[in-house]
Amino acid sequence: MTDTSLDSTPESDGNHGTDHGGGMHATPGRGLRGWRHGSTWLYLVMLASSGLALIVSLALSAETLELARHPRQLLSCDVNKTVSCSTVAEAWQAEIVKIGGLSFPNAFFGIAAESIFVTLAVIGLARIAVPRWFAVCTWAGGLCALLYAYWLFEQSLFVINALCLWCLTLMFATTIQFMALSHATVSVQRVSRSEGLRSYFRLHYDLMVDVLWIVILIAIILLRDGSGIFA
Numbered sequence: 001m002t003d004t005s006l007d008s009t010p011e012s013d014g015n016h017g018t019d020h021g022g023g024m025h026a027t028p029g030r031g032l033r034g035w036r037h038g039s040t041w042l043y044l045v046m047l048a049s050s051g052l053a054l055i056v057s058l059a060l061s062a063e064t065l066e067l068a069r070h071p072r073q074l075l076s077c078d079v080n081k082t083v084s085c086s087t088v089a090e091a092w093q094a095e096i097v098k099i100g101g102l103s104f105p106n107a108f109f110g111i112a113a114e115s116i117f118v119t120l121a122v123i124g125l126a127r128i129a130v131p132r133w134f135a136v137c138t139w140a141g142g143l144c145a146l147l148y149a150y151w152l153f154e155q156s157l158f159v160i161n162a163l164c165l166w167c168l169t170l171m172f173a174t175t176i177q178f179m180a181l182s183h184a185t186v187s188v189q190r191v192s193r194s195e196g197l198r199s200y201f202r203l204h205y206d207l208m209v210d211v212l213w214i215v216i217l218i219a220i221i222l223l224r225d226g227s228g229i230f231a
Contacts, residue, residue: 037187043124046180050117053173057110082228087162135189149174
């Protein structure tokens with residue numbers, strides 16, 4: 001990887017980026033101007049959301065160990081029947097990875113994954129150019145983390161019928177992390193040549209979609225379990 005600025009630049013003549021560390025930056029014909037499209041803002045958002053997700057994963061791990069030591073004890077985030085971290089932690093979905101006779105809580109993998117995303121955010125803030133394949137793989141990893149978080153959210157909401165405050169915080173943090181990562185992949189890393197995709201961010205349609213996205217998630221929670229949450 002080569003130390004170089006990755007901030008968006010004024011519109012160019014369509015020249016493509018040079019090879020950095022074995023990868024080619026697909027520099028679009030027109031750059032994205034404005035602080036919302038620069039590496040500082042986007043990777044700060046990613047760092048904050050990834051850092052929050054890491055802290056929550058650590059808290060979840062501590063709660064899991066506490067529940068293992070004292071199976072009948074209520075956890076700190078057990079509020080009522082609907083908002084019950086212990087109910088979620090005791091479900092099989094909380095430990096889907098099993099090797100031999102051992103099972104591993106999801107929170108342990110969350111610590112590992114979010115540590116990686118925190119590191120990637122720091123790399124972005126340092127404006128270190130990465131190969132195109134690395135940027136694409138990073139985005140794919142963020143998508144996998146998001147889909148996994150949403151699967152757990154769906155299971156918690158409709159199968160386990162209980163909500164975990166830590167898990168909800170992790171889900172929202174992962175969502176914001178993915179939003180910032182997707183924006184940076186296009187406007188900072190410039191892996192796409194699609195003018196339509198660049199226009200989506202340049203015209204701030206992404207901001208409208210992101211806000212609607214968060215509102216829909218909150219609405220689903222309140223419509224499904226609102227009465228139980230505030231009981």
